[in-house]
Amino acid sequence: MNVALTIQERLKDLRVERGLTLEQLEQRTGISKSALGNYETEDYKDISHTSIVTLAKFYGVSADYLLGLTESKNHPNAVLAELHLSDDMIDLLKSGAINARLLCEMATHKDFVKLLADIEIYVDGIASMQVQNLNAYINLARDTIERKYRPGEHDRHIRILNAAHINEDEYFRHVVHDDMDGIIQEIKQAHRQDSASAPETDFVQELKQDLEFVSSIEGSAQKKQVALYCRRLGIDYTKLTEVEFDIMMRVLGKSKHLKGKGKKRRKKRK
Secondary structure, three states: OOOOOOHHHHHHHHHHHOOOOHHHHHHHHOOOHHHHHHHOOOOOOOOOHHHHHHHHHHHOOOHHHHOOOOOOOOOOOOOHHHHOOOHHHHHHHHHOOOOHHHHHHHHOOOOHHHHHHHHHHHHOOOOHHHHHHHHHHHHHHHHHHHHHHOOOOOOHHHHHHHHOOOOHHHHHHHHHHHHHHHHHHHHHHHOOOOOOOOOOOOHHHHHHHHHHHHHOOOOOHHHHHHHHHHHHHOOOHHHOOHHHHHHHHHHHHOOOOOHHHHHHHHHHHO
16 A cells, blocks of 8 residues: 555546445536546546646545645645644654554554554553552452461462463563554554455365366376466467467477476477
């Protein structure tokens, strides 16, 4: 998700966010349906200046946002001082050393405020006194039991009281970890279909299917190899003509991985 959205992706996202069809957008903007459809096509580049301005006004965003010059959709003229950023933070964001889009998505997640609150409680020691008081009550109860009943070293009740002690560092590490895990997992889920995200593939299942496919092909090892390459490239192997098959064999014969097989094939032909 490090790649910025294209003009085409931004236009489509804005339309879909508002639940509009191309026909409805045509009626509201005066731009033809065919042109609007072309504007959302990945390879289409010829978007007129007039259309950019019209669509920016309609969607209530800046032309710079549509053109990909800024990620700010609703606050194109925000004053930097109002953001209360430190000089170090501004330098970091400008440096490009971090994924700013991911940082923004994390910061705007519904549970990010909770994450910061938990971190603040730990860093500022806000809960330290309460933790110490709880541990003191546990110690008092344990000491009272030991004095009154003199239980053995491995008494179950004493062990329970010892285990009930709260280690502030460990406790808040778990709390913060859980907060962060929830945020990251939801962001990952939201970007599961992104083109830049790694595809979810089951290598074992894919390998099994390839082996089953190859085993169903009758003929030489070279023929099976051609069939497998066709499968990987999305080519229907059964529709190859003899000429196309021969061309494919010659091309694959140039592969260093098939040189040995190619030599054996040529010897047999002699």
